[in-house]
Amino acid sequence: MKILITGAFGNVGKSVIEEAYKRKHEIIVFEVENKKTRKEARKFGKKVKTVHFGDIRNPQDIKNAVQDCDAVIHLAAIIPPTSKKNRELTMAVNYEGTINLVNAIKEAKREIPLIFTSSVSVMGPTQLQNRLVDRNDPLVVTGNYEESKIKCEKYLKQNADNYIICRLSGVLPVSSGISVGSFSLMEELFEMHPDMRLEMITDLDVATALVTAAEKLKAGSTEKNQAYIIAGGKENGWQMKAEDFFSSLFGALSLSVPDRKYFTKDINNYHLDWYDTQKAQEEFDFQNHSFEDYLANMKKSLGIFKVFIVLFRGTIMKKIVKTSPYYNEANKEAQKN
Numbered sequence: 001m002k003i004l005i006t007g008a009f010g011n012v013g014k015s016v017i018e019e020a021y022k023r024k025h026e027i028i029v030f031e032v033e034n035k036k037t038r039k040e041a042r043k044f045g046k047k048v049k050t051v052h053f054g055d056i057r058n059p060q061d062i063k064n065a066v067q068d069c070d071a072v073i074h075l076a077a078i079i080p081p082t083s084k085k086n087r088e089l090t091m092a093v094n095y096e097g098t099i100n101l102v103n104a105i106k107e108a109k110r111e112i113p114l115i116f117t118s119s120v121s122v123m124g125p126t127q128l129q130n131r132l133v134d135r136n137d138p139l140v141v142t143g144n145y146e147e148s149k150i151k152c153e154k155y156l157k158q159n160a161d162n163y164i165i166c167r168l169s170g171v172l173p174v175s176s177g178i179s180v181g182s183f184s185l186m187e188e189l190f191e192m193h194p195d196m197r198l199e200m201i202t203d204l205d206v207a208t209a210l211v212t213a214a215e216k217l218k219a220g221s222t223e224k225n226q227a228y229i230i231a232g233g234k235e236n237g238w239q240m241k242a243e244d245f246f247s248s249l250f251g252a253l254s255l256s257v258p259d260r261k262y263f264t265k266d267i268n269n270y271h272l273d274w275y276d277t278q279k280a281q282e283e284f285d286f287q288n289h290s291f292e293d294y295l296a297n298m299k300k301s302l303g304i305f306k307v308f309i310v311l312f313r314g315t316i317m318k319k320i321v322k323t324s325p326y327y328n329e330a331n332k333e334a335q336k337n
Contacts, residue, residue: 002049003214004028004069006056006101007076009040011173012117015207016073021047023211030054030065030076056097059104066104066112071214073115074101083145094148095155102160113217113224114163115210116156118149120229121271122167127196128268132276135167135229142271153227162224164213166280169231170200170272174289174297190324193267194243194260197274201232202289209286216283228280233287239274240291248291252298254309258321261330 003020007013008029020027026049031037033053041051050068054061056076066072076097083090098116105112124140126133141147156163192198209230216222232238246257264270281287302309309316321327 001215001218002026002028002068002070003211004030004065004072006030006062006065006072006074008048009037009044010075012168012171012203012206013075014040014044015173015203016075016210017044017047019204019207019211023215025211028052028065028069030056030062032056032076056100057092059100062097062100063104063107066101066108069112071113071115071218072101072105073117073210073214074098075117077117077148078145080143080145083148084143087144090144090148091151094145095151098152099155099159102156105160111162111218113214114156114160115213115217116152116163116165117210118153118165118167118227119146119271120167120169120231120273120275121146122149122153123271125268125271126273127193129273133229133273134276135227135279146271157225160225162217164217164222164224165227166206166210166213166230167227168201168206169229169275170198171203171206172200172294173203174294186320187323189246189249190258190263190326192242192270192272193264194241194246196242196267196270196272198240198242198245198270198272199231199233199238199274200245200272200291201230201238201287202294205232205286205289206230208288209280209284212284212286222283228283229275229277230280230284230286231275231277232289232291233277233281234274236287236290236293238291248295249298252295253302254306255313255317255320258317258324259330261333262321262324262326264326 003025005013005016008017009031017027029048029051052065056062078090078093122139123133123137124142139150153165250257
């Protein structure tokens with residue numbers, strides 16, 4: 001099968017390329033052209049059949065990419081933090097770009113299934129519900145990114161006829177190793193209350209879900225026009241409290257967990273929760289990597305870098321804590337006391 005992957009050279013996209021290649025699919029990539037994507041195109045040259053460089057905001061660019069494909073996995077999007085700062089760009093790429101893609105599929109006049117990647121954040125903060133978040137829960141606009149994805153989902157329901165929506169939980173990259181999978185996450189961690197429920201997933205398992213969804217939708221062996229939550233699963237140890245996640249993550253990096261005062265005081269501040277993924281798992285059989293697997297991979301990827309962390313632990317911790325948006329407030333409060 002010829003699979004078109006938009007936004008294929010991002011973290012999730014590269015895992016999707018590997019999974020599709022492993023299953024012997026012909027891979028077509030649609031990406032914006034820049035130094036990074038040209039480098040990735042060369043890196044994946046043996047695994048990717050065709051690379052279309054273009055702008056998803058340009059209808060003709062995406063039409064050219066759709067022309068020869070059998071299925072589309074749509075990952076291209078403006079994500080936080082850029083989406084928080086630029087609403088116009090976010091809507092143009094995420095929403096209008098998706099409209100262009102749907103129109104291109106229609107104009108091809110062939111049965112081309114579309115796998116659309118959304119986010120669990122479209123269901124808003126849910127900690128106060130005190131239950132598993134369900135795929136049929138209402139959608140809530142909380143920011144530019146969420147608004148763009150919600151508008152896309154509504155557009156698909158009204159205008160497309162052969163799609164699956166996959167709402168991704170927090171995705172932790174295994175394939176990218178220590179550089180992306182750990183320190184880049186630190187700033188965002190401070191927005192998570194230590195007592196909140198959270199459930200994440202590896203990029204490898206996301207890739208399995210997306211490619212399987214494309215295969216089954218093309219074969220007509222799964223119900224079309226459905227939305228699913230893609231998360232790691234309780235059985236694999238992914239449903240935990242944030243403080244346990246912090247402890248394991250920082251421990252794997254040979255670091256201590258920052259003081260609670262640097263974290264948000266609002267338990268309903270962040271969009272993650274625990275999810276009902278039973279139906280998604282039955283359909284796509286993707287929950288193959290446990291939280292322990294993720295930690296083991298992280299420790300392995302540290303290599304000689306672990307010596308550096310141990311030697312400069314104090315300096316590293318100071319820099320991490322300073323990324324907290326609550327850093328100044330916490331220090332001022334400490335001085336008062």
